[in-house]
Amino acid sequence: MHAAVLGAVAYHPDPGRTLWRLDADNPARPYLYVLTHPQPDWTAFVEQAGWAVDHANAKPAVAAYKPLLAHLQEGQEYTFRLTASPVMSTKRTALLNPTQTTRQEAKRRNNDPSQRRSYRVAHRTMSAQLAWLTSRAHKHGFEPLSIPGTADPAPGIFPFTDTAPSPEPIPDIRITRQNRHVFAKDLTDQTGTRTGTTKVSIDTATYEGSLRVTDPITLARALITGIGPSKAYGCGLLTLAPPTPQNP
Numbered sequence: 001m002h003a004a005v006l007g008a009v010a011y012h013p014d015p016g017r018t019l020w021r022l023d024a025d026n027p028a029r030p031y032l033y034v035l036t037h038p039q040p041d042w043t044a045f046v047e048q049a050g051w052a053v054d055h056a057n058a059k060p061a062v063a064a065y066k067p068l069l070a071h072l073q074e075g076q077e078y079t080f081r082l083t084a085s086p087v088m089s090t091k092r093t094a095l096l097n098p099t100q101t102t103r104q105e106a107k108r109r110n111n112d113p114s115q116r117r118s119y120r121v122a123h124r125t126m127s128a129q130l131a132w133l134t135s136r137a138h139k140h141g142f143e144p145l146s147i148p149g150t151a152d153p154a155p156g157i158f159p160f161t162d163t164a165p166s167p168e169p170i171p172d173i174r175i176t177r178q179n180r181h182v183f184a185k186d187l188t189d190q191t192g193t194r195t196g197t198t199k200v201s202i203d204t205a206t207y208e209g210s211l212r213v214t215d216p217i218t219l220a221r222a223l224i225t226g227i228g229p230s231k232a233y234g235c236g237l238l239t240l241a242p243p244t245p246q247n248p
Contacts, residue, residue: 008040072216085230086132122203139220144171173209
């Protein structure tokens with residue numbers, strides 16, 4: 001998929017960072033969202049995927065991103081979706097792969113600062129994945145909107161005894177999908193000759209919720225450059241939509 005997406009901008013000498021996300025809420029009708037810097041050409045992609053259908057909803061839709069970026073203002077509210085790879089950095093070797101690292105070797109590396117290097121370790125629990133995004137929201141120019149921890153009591157029920165303070169609001173962010181992707185990646189030398197393969201493992205989480213813009217310039221940068229690692233594998237693309245109308 002990554003190679004097919006990059007094929008849409010392969011003609012450009014400097015295509016820049018390309019972000020993409022595959023939404024398969026309906027497996028029979030998945031949607032591919034792609035953000036490119038130059039104008040993409042999806043002719044080759046359509047030929048690889050199958051046949052072009054003479055229907056408006058089945059053809060690639062291309063739109064300029066600049067109007068959205070220029071429209072961003074502090075205080076605006078949007079709903080959002082993001083598929084990301086939530087990770088943390090650690091230098092403790094013993095946390096990584098005990099089948100490949102002996103306890104003695106891990107202890108030696110952990111006790112010797114010169115032997116340490118940073119590793120990325122995936123967050124796999126839902127609570128850790130939610131904390132990963134909420135802790136990074138501010139530096140990406142937004143804050144999650146809040147929802148009450150519990151619903152308000154019905155009128156007239158225990159009017160004199162219900163004096164306990166309301167629970168703290170919780171961020172309006174939910175994880176709708178968790179996936180683990182494991183695949184082989186070719187290794188090449190400086191000449192492009194294949195020298196072998198390596199195994200790649202990526203844990204992803206798809207977030208949905210609502211947010212408020214706190215810094216339009218910083219949010220615009222996040223929209224263009226993505227959030228988190230593994231951007232080549234369909235992670236990091238944050239998309240916005242108008243707020244969902246509340247029922248009266």
